């Protein structure tokens with residue numbers, strides 16, 4: 001069971017999820033704790049932080065406004081990552097599903113009462129990634145849960161969860177966080193300058209976790225490469241596309257997240273060109289530092305062409321999640337994007 005040290009926040013430190021947190025605090029103050037919760041919402045908006053903060057406050061011997069005090073023995077053990085009644089299940093390294101053994105580990109553990117006086121909290125991250133066997137085993141656990149165990153399932157995509165699991169959970173929705181809040185968070189907590197914070201916040205689509213990645217130096221220099229790369233795709237002959245694709249592959253580990261980030265940036269560029277084409281509010285341009293270049297590139301497209309290009313990218317993002325070969329995906333996308341330019 002991996003109980004690796006994670007940053008343990010309290011409710012009061014979590015941004016933008018007042019509704020979800022208010023609901024949980026109320027459950028604590030009314031002593032109406034459900035056996036299982038399902039936290040849903042996009043990646044990086046505070047589902048895990050909230051699950052941990054909930055575990056903290058549930059077992060705190062001295063709660064302040066239904067929030068963990070961070071000083072009692074239970075809080076300290078949780079913060080130090082050695083509380084015996086906090087179990088965290090997540091995808092194992094290099095695995096893309098939660099295996100039945102991981103659920104069996106939980107079942108073994110919960111066959112004993114919690115080690116300390118309070119609740120045992122079991123957090124299952126990426127719960128939608130349970131294999132069919134794991135999900136069925138877990139369903140059995142949920143059907144007859146031993147007392148004083150609380151399950152928190154986190155899932156970005158509930159469509160992949162068994163409906164019979166969903167129906168046994170109290171569902172809590174985590175909303176995307178608004179741009180302005182993310183921007184302020186980056187400026188105040190991560191020491192990011194204003195222009196960069198604005199771009200990162202706009203690219204993040206409401207996820208603080210993603211925004212933090214977008215605000216990093218590495219991402220920012222890659223972003224410029226990717227903008228240049230797309231410019232080359234639009235302006236160079238078809239024959240050079242193989243070369244452009246190969247160069248991208250050579251630059252990094254194809255299994256890492258770069259392709260995903262690049263597609264996100266590209267999608268934002270087409271979206272900006274669409275905004276320019278429609279004469280929309282220039283204040284809403286994401287990549288405002290490349291505004292002039294976007295204005296001139298947009299003249300190579302019709303509105304239909306831009307919409308089509310966005311669909312090509314969305315399809316690539318989906319296929320990437322389905323683990324299609326990265327070189328194949330990138331070549332296919334480059335050719336499709338190039339064809340749209342030429343058909344204009």
Ligand SMILES: [Zn+2]
Nearest residue numbers: 060069072075
């Ligand atoms: Zn405490």
